[in-house]
Amino acid sequence: MRVQKVFQKTLFGVFSLFVLISLSTSALCIYTVDTHLSTEYESNSRGIAKTVADASVDILLNxxxxxxxxxxDQFIEIQGIGYIYITDEHGEFLxxxxxxxxxxxxGRSISSSDEAVERHIPGLGDFVEVSRPILAGFAGRVHIGMNTSLIALKVQRAVGQQVYLISLIFIVGILSAVWLVNLVAKPLASLLDYGARLARERDSSAPDNSLLARDDEIGQLANLFLYFSKVMDPRKGIGAPSSGTA
Amino acid sequence: MQDLTRRKALGSGLSGFLAGPGLLSSGALAAASGVSGAEIVLGVSAAFSGPSRGLGIELYRGASAYLEHVNRAGGIQGRKVLLKCYDDGYQPSPSVKNTMTLVLQDQVFALFGYVGTPTVTRILPLLKKLQEMNAYLFFPFTGAQPQREPPYGDFAFNLRASYRQETAGLVDNFVAIGKRRIAVFYQADAYGRSGWAGVRRALIRHGGRIVGEATYRRGTRFTASMRAQVEILEKSQPNAVICVGSYAACAAFLRDAVDLGLKVPIANLSFVGSENLLKLITEGTEDSERYSSLLVNSQVVPSYEDTSIPAVREYRELMERYNPQPPRHLLEEDYTPFSQSFVSLEGFLNAKLMVEILRRQGNDPDRSKLESTVFTIRDFDLGIGERVSFGPTRRQGLQTVYYTVVQSDRFVPLRNWEERFST
Structure with missing residues (x-):
């Protein structure tokens, strides 16, 4: 329908806005969740490493x-912890x-500092490893690998849920927009048909009553068209529109 | 032999809770300590399901054979000895839960015949916490150190030799025949680490070190592939491998090691459950010797084939007479028992010594006097040649380790290491 072309730009605008909102909120979500989870996991890993290191002193010595x-084995059950290993002061695995x-x-590069180390282990995944000394390093070190694949999975889930919600809102929005556009487009199309018929056939018969009865701009246009048809009709002469203020 | 079902156990425990301590009769008070006029109840938490169920079942069967014999002969001072059994599937958490139920709810007289290091090491702190209740663990089926040394050694009594003794014996014998490049295949838990530590300690004594190591997860089945583990160990070019695992995983490792060309002596500790392992690697194989010829298993009881040993004769006779069955209410999968096995012989000897301790308690068995009663066991003859003694600094009854190899699909004593493994 030709008239609906008027609204295509509006629909396109709505769609573009939704895409923009989806992309920006997803990007913000990825950044926020990733940062928060990474910080939390690293903090937890450091806490666990310290706990294990403190508890290991007595075990190692006695x-x-x-x-x-x-x-x-009790700590490895905590979600997000990929591996734990304890080395002695010479780097031998205990x-x-x-x-x-x-x-x-x-085995090739055992970390000996408190700084977090990123590791990619084929077959196991990606990890951030934190380390804590046992007895100030004289008895060895505790190393804990935090599984970053799990963080990525959680980010994916969070973004997925967000995109799902926005898509639902988008679909509802589009359907509502189409319905509203149709409400306007149908009488506008009738008016357009009337205008076209008037121009083509010089027919001064009145447009559909439902159009003339409307109190919006379409109703006013219909009455204006009727007025012009009568003005242009030499048989009827100029007459006033039946209603409206045009 | 009678055993109590879980439902019965929960029922009796619940009625005890409902009655409240102040309302218990004298009879109920006696029952609260696991002893009544008619019975003494021992609590068992072991693997009756999962890939290691053969260990729990065989240990139970061996103990049941002896207890059945004692109960039919009138019991101990007229009391029958009963086992109240729970399944932990060889997993630590259920083991802790079962122990709490046995001690706090069922109020058994003592804990008996537990299976496994990861399970036992996890309940030891619980026993310490409950030390005022004198909840002692008798003769667990594990050779790990934690229940043999402070801070938890005071809450357990061990009959069998330790993993440290088993691994030291294996390493000493391998080194003696020139096999110094020893690798370890072990279960990734406290049991595996205990054996690994034993091998490491023994090798350090010989000026060596473990040349390679590979692990597997507890609960791995025989159908699992051990190719990755074999490839890891192959890189270290060992001339012997010591396995610290349970039968399903160790049988899978042996199968894949031989199939992939790692043809070196492969040793297993007593915990492996030798007959179950042998059954897995020989079933459906025409050339089973290809696999079994590499095996050498350490044992903590003598060979059940050696009928010159009085306790072995007694064990074989009672096993045949009573043919004890697994506790059916705990079985989730079919299990075909062995007529004899090292594990059931150990269970039999455990029960024999437990009965002797209960006899020495006299007419009024008392948990608070259990420890002092155990310390009266001095040079006690279990019938296997080695005498058993306990004391404040001696909480392990037996010290001997035996070595066995497969001959005609049976485990027989290994007499000559050089001859067997010199090639």
Whole structure:
């Protein structure tokens, strides 16, 4: 319908606005969730590393290494912790949670500082590793790998949920817009048909009563058209419009 | 042998709670300590389901054979000895939960016949917390150190030799025949670490170190692939591998090691459950010797094939006479018991010593006097040759480690390491 072309720009504008909102909120969501989770996970990992390091002193000095393994096995169940290993002061592994073995990437470069280290371990994923000394480093170090793949997964879920919600709002918005446009477009199309017929056939018959009865701009236009048809009709002469103020 | 079902156990515990301590009769008071006029109740939490269920079941069967014999002969001072069993599936958390139920709710006389290091190490702090209730753990099926040394050693009594002794024996014998490049395949938990630490300690004594290590997750089944583990160990070019695991995973490792060409002696500790392991690697295989010829398993009880040993003869006779069955109410999968096994022999000896301790308690068994009663066990003859003694600084009854290899699909004592593994 030709008349609806008038509204296509409006619909396109609404669509563009939604896309803009979706992209900007998703980007903000990714940034916020990623930053918050990374900070929280790293903070938790440091806290756990400190707890294990403090608890390990007594075990390392007085007890069997199975007690140390039992200790770290309880912490590995915490979500987000990918691996834990404990090395002695010479860097030898005393306990760890790796299966099927200690990855080469870790065996080659054991961190000896408190700074977080990023690691990519094939087959296991991406990790940020934090480390804490045991007995100021004289008895070794505790290392905890935080699984960043899990953070990415959580970000994806959060963004997915947001996009899902915005899409729902978008669909409802578009349907509402189409319905509203149709409310305007149908009488406008009738008026357009009347105008076209008037111009083509010089027909001065009145437009549809439903158009003339409207109290909006379309009704006013219909009455104006009727007035002009009568003005132009030599048989009827100039007459006043039946209603309206045009 | 009678055993109490979980439902019965929960029922009796609930009625005890509802009655309240102040309303308990003298009979109920006696029952509250796991002893009544008719019975003494021992609490068991072990693996009766999952890939390690063979260990819990066989240990239970061996103990049941002896307790059935004692109960049919009138029990101890007229009281029957009953086992109240719960399944923990060889998992720490259920083990802790079961122990709390056994001690606080069921109020059993003592804990008996637990299976596994990750399970036992997790309940030890609980026993310490409950020390005023004198909740002692008797003869767990694990050779780990935590229940043998401070701070928890005071709450458990061990019969079997330790993993430290088993691994030291294996390392000493391998080193003696020139096999110094030893790798370890182990379960990624406290049990595996205990064995790994034992091997490391023994190798350091010989001036060596573990040349390679690979792990697997607890609960791994025989159908799992161990290719990755074999490839990791192959890189270290070992001339012997010591496995610290349970039978399903160790059998899978042996299968894949041989299939991938890692043909070196492969040793297992007593916990592995030798017969279950052998069954897995021989079933459906025409050339089972290809796999079994590399095996050497350490044991903490003598061979059940050696009928010159009085306790072995007694064990075989009672197992045949009573043919004890697994606790059916705890079984989730079918299980075909072995007529004899190292694990059930250990369960049998555990029960035999437990009965002796209960006998020494006299007419009025008392948990608070259990420890002092155990310390009266001095040079006690269990019938296996080695005498058993306990004391304040000796909480492990037996010290001997035995070594076995497979011959004609049976485990037999290993007499000559050089001859068996010199090639």
């Amino acid at each position: 007890r069997d290494l199975s007690a140390l393994q039992s200790l770290i 306990a760890h949670t790796f299966v099927p073995g200690i990855p080469d990437q870790i």
